[in-house]
Amino acid sequence: MLEQGKISIRQATLLMVLTILATAILFLPSIATVQAGQEAWISALIATANGIIISLLVVTLMRRFPEQTIIQYSEDILGKFLGKIVGLGYFWFFLHTNAIIIREFGDFLVAAFMPKTPLIVFNSMIVILAVLAIRSGLEPLGRLNEWIFILFSSILIFFTVFLIHEMQVENFLPVLERGIVPALKGAVTPTSWFGEIILLSMIFPFLTQPQRGYRVAIGAHLIVGAFLLIGVVQSVSIFGPELVSAFKFPIIQTVRLISLGEFLERIEVLIMVIWVAGVFVKVSVFHYATVMSAAQLFNLTDYRPLAIPLGILVVILSIHLFQGVVDLVEFLSVTFPVYALSTFEVGIPALLLVIALIRGKGAKNVPNKKNN
Amino acid sequence: MWPLLRKIKNTLKLNAEKNTGSKQAGVKDTSEFDELPLTANLSERIAQIRSVMGNSIDLVVREFVIGEESKAKAAVVYLDGLISNATVFDNILTPLMFEAQSIKAGEKFSPPKVFKKLVESRLSAGEIMVKENNSELFTHLVGGDTIIIIDGHLSFIVVCARAWETRAVAEPENESVVRGPREGFVETLKVNLSMVRRRLRTPHLKFETYYIGNTTSTSFVVAYLDNIANPKLVQEVRERLGRIDTDAIISTGYLEDYIEDNSYSPFAQTRATERPDIVTAELLEGKVAIIGDNTPFCIIVPTTFFEQLQGADDYYQRPWFGAVLVRLLRLVAINIALLLPSIYVAITTYHQELLPTSLLISISGSREGVPFPAVVEALIMESTFELLREAGLRLPSPIGTAVSIVGALVLGDAAVRAGIVSPAMVIVVAITAIASFSIPGFSAALALRQLRFPLMFLGATLGLFGIMFGLLVILIHLASLRSFGVPYMAPLAPLMPRDLKDIFGRPPQWAMGKRPRYMRTQDPVRQAENLKPRPPDSGNKKNNK
Numbered sequence: 001m002l003e004q005g006k007i008s009i010r011q012a013t014l015l016m017v018l019t020i021l022a023t024a025i026l027f028l029p030s031i032a033t034v035q036a037g038q039e040a041w042i043s044a045l046i047a048t049a050n051g052i053i054i055s056l057l058v059v060t061l062m063r064r065f066p067e068q069t070i071i072q073y074s075e076d077i078l079g080k081f082l083g084k085i086v087g088l089g090y091f092w093f094f095l096h097t098n099a100i101i102i103r104e105f106g107d108f109l110v111a112a113f114m115p116k117t118p119l120i121v122f123n124s125m126i127v128i129l130a131v132l133a134i135r136s137g138l139e140p141l142g143r144l145n146e147w148i149f150i151l152f153s154s155i156l157i158f159f160t161v162f163l164i165h166e167m168q169v170e171n172f173l174p175v176l177e178r179g180i181v182p183a184l185k186g187a188v189t190p191t192s193w194f195g196e197i198i199l200l201s202m203i204f205p206f207l208t209q210p211q212r213g214y215r216v217a218i219g220a221h222l223i224v225g226a227f228l229l230i231g232v233v234q235s236v237s238i239f240g241p242e243l244v245s246a247f248k249f250p251i252i253q254t255v256r257l258i259s260l261g262e263f264l265e266r267i268e269v270l271i272m273v274i275w276v277a278g279v280f281v282k283v284s285v286f287h288y289a290t291v292m293s294a295a296q297l298f299n300l301t302d303y304r305p306l307a308i309p310l311g312i313l314v315v316i317l318s319i320h321l322f323q324g325v326v327d328l329v330e331f332l333s334v335t336f337p338v339y340a341l342s343t344f345e346v347g348i349p350a351l352l353l354v355i356a357l358i359r360g361k362g363a364k365n366v367p368n369k370k371n372n
Numbered sequence: 373m374w375p376l377l378r379k380i381k382n383t384l385k386l387n388a389e390k391n392t393g394s395k396q397a398g399v400k401d402t403s404e405f406d407e408l409p410l411t412a413n414l415s416e417r418i419a420q421i422r423s424v425m426g427n428s429i430d431l432v433v434r435e436f437v438i439g440e441e442s443k444a445k446a447a448v449v450y451l452d453g454l455i456s457n458a459t460v461f462d463n464i465l466t467p468l469m470f471e472a473q474s475i476k477a478g479e480k481f482s483p484p485k486v487f488k489k490l491v492e493s494r495l496s497a498g499e500i501m502v503k504e505n506n507s508e509l510f511t512h513l514v515g516g517d518t519i520i521i522i523d524g525h526l527s528f529i530v531v532c533a534r535a536w537e538t539r540a541v542a543e544p545e546n547e548s549v550v551r552g553p554r555e556g557f558v559e560t561l562k563v564n565l566s567m568v569r570r571r572l573r574t575p576h577l578k579f580e581t582y583y584i585g586n587t588t589s590t591s592f593v594v595a596y597l598d599n600i601a602n603p604k605l606v607q608e609v610r611e612r613l614g615r616i617d618t619d620a621i622i623s624t625g626y627l628e629d630y631i632e633d634n635s636y637s638p639f640a641q642t643r644a645t646e647r648p649d650i651v652t653a654e655l656l657e658g659k660v661a662i663i664g665d666n667t668p669f670c671i672i673v674p675t676t677f678f679e680q681l682q683g684a685d686d687y688y689q690r691p692w693f694g695a696v697l698v699r700l701l702r703l704v705a706i707n708i709a710l711l712l713p714s715i716y717v718a719i720t721t722y723h724q725e726l727l728p729t730s731l732l733i734s735i736s737g738s739r740e741g742v743p744f745p746a747v748v749e750a751l752i753m754e755s756t757f758e759l760l761r762e763a764g765l766r767l768p769s770p771i772g773t774a775v776s777i778v779g780a781l782v783l784g785d786a787a788v789r790a791g792i793v794s795p796a797m798v799i800v801v802a803i804t805a806i807a808s809f810s811i812p813g814f815s816a817a818l819a820l821r822q823l824r825f826p827l828m829f830l831g832a833t834l835g836l837f838g839i840m841f842g843l844l845v846i847l848i849h850l851a852s853l854r855s856f857g858v859p860y861m862a863p864l865a866p867l868m869p870r871d872l873k874d875i876f877g878r879p880p881q882w883a884m885g886k887r888p889r890y891m892r893t894q895d896p897v898r899q900a901e902n903l904k905p906r907p908p909d910s911g912n913k914k915n916n917k
Binding site: 109114147262269272276 | 728851867
């Protein structure tokens, strides 16, 4: 098998949490509020529910093929030719999405902290980290991620605790004044973020206990949902829906308000610091999926040599995909959800599952592996 | 293509053979002497020994006759300085020359009988072996054993009467404790083994001997508890030691390079210690200790990053205020030692808004007139400090103090007055130095010292983002590093919540009921449960129920 390491259920869960949460916590509060206004928190809940439905779907598919990744079993299900096309599609999806994430990352750092530094510096540095991580395998990434998750989540909670006195519940009123529709609309983009759980299909064969796959996906979505809810509630209750939808990164704006005894002030740069760690995990997981899918698509015996060339490719792609920040945000909030949800995140897995059921491919029950 | 493959195969085979050879604890590669013609004639044999040893001045050959009437010629051969004169005189020469008179009485002289009799009832030394081939003769001779050769017999007697000048057992200077045993290892293997054995009075404590180094033939002892240590780990240690095929292993420091997973890592994957109590505690956690001859430093494998932050003192002091606070302080110290100069550079260069206003004003005031950017200033001061430290280390201690005076007065005070560096920078460097001194593991402190410099560059070029980048590179490396199969960052990554209590604090002894999980020991339970002391009343009530 290509990958030698194994990761535990907890490691996989936390890996998926940071993969989704790292960018979601910065971008989604604003994007959801644009559509849903003060009901953005309902959007977050709906998106979490959607995410759980998606994870039920994709994990059911994965559990039928516990030894294979989506690249491999799409060939089993659809036959060699169509399967390769689907595999190629997933390879492109991982590569493209990774380029988008890296661009988000670079744009955020340039816009918020270092306006004079060229984009390529940040983009290439985060990819260098991802390449380093991937070359040492999945296992170290899983281990490191546990640590980064603790750092990431505890700092987010720390910020929230120190902002409690700024929050005003009145900002949520009136509830559901315009009906449920705006909240549903606001949930679309977050759902596409939750749909990134499809990445689990690339690490599913390397779980120590694949029979507990549902736990990984649903657990990850519940944790992400909780943090997203906190993020939305924090920003909307402090600034009100109008301001939040105008901000690009509302969480950063809220952190600016923290002031502890006139000593700990203006600490929003700390958000950047932990965010770098979070995005590192996200980019690494996506890059791992890209490299792994390429290796499996072409039946290679090792995926590591691909890490650097594909890394260079993704950096170039990340710079030339978009003209500027406006272009990026437009793509993220309008095009990406429809594109990702209809095809790679839900559409194709659903199709594969139906065909697998009809053609009777795959195992019905996951064999219990010995835990060791 | 094929010849190359065959060659590789052959070398592999050769290595495998060598491995099995050295695993039989004992002789290694002295077989060249086996080609010497075997002879039972005493004078020829002595001539042989003399020619092989090449008139070395420390070779002593004492020829004599066993008893007065038997006329059995014999010789005692040893290397001067490696034997105990008292043992050789009292337990070998005296019995053979005077008390062996009775051998003649009632028995016809024949060399084998003399031989048997001598071994059975005459030689009163403790450890005696009868050997035959020449290679063993030289191995034992250079190892410090005394050899008795009897005319007319191929076999010879080896008497272990080793004794040489050793340093007295003293407190290890690098690992001193406030409360706890004060003895440390010395350069003699047997003394060191006795110190470990005294602390672990169980037959489960196993000492396996290896002779490593084709020329030095240094003895190393692999110590482990066979009812606790994971057999796979012990086997791995054996294999790695057996693989070594080199000229010389002078100290355990040489050995580390051969057995570590990643020699290029700045982090040491073995733990070196001079303290027998640390070795005992580590053996009880299921680790393997490699104790070498001629060095007081014993190495313990596997080790983790956090174990290098634990001092022996932690377990001898009171748990809460003695150890927990100290451990938390050390965690702060490693962060300071690694990051403080680079964070200072990053903040003063890029993120001034992070500082409270009044502090910002005083720092920028002190930096006024300093001609260098913060990073150059930091590099100058840090390298000066490292220079001072090296200089102080090499010089004898009376001059060493002079160096520190020069450092403090000239470089600290005068540089600030001359306006070359800012006082704030001096403070930062001083705190960093103190923090790096407070880390118990010397090799861990060394790793942090090395990594401080690249981090300063990153902080100067990309601010906090650069530092985070550098930290992540270090963390990726640490997360993928293993020491004999144990993840280096265990129990933090992979997360093992049960073992964390011994890292962020030091629970009372009764609360540490299990050995660390990452060691995968055979017997994970250390002690009975419910050992928490209770006042007599509540204890009775519970018993009555």
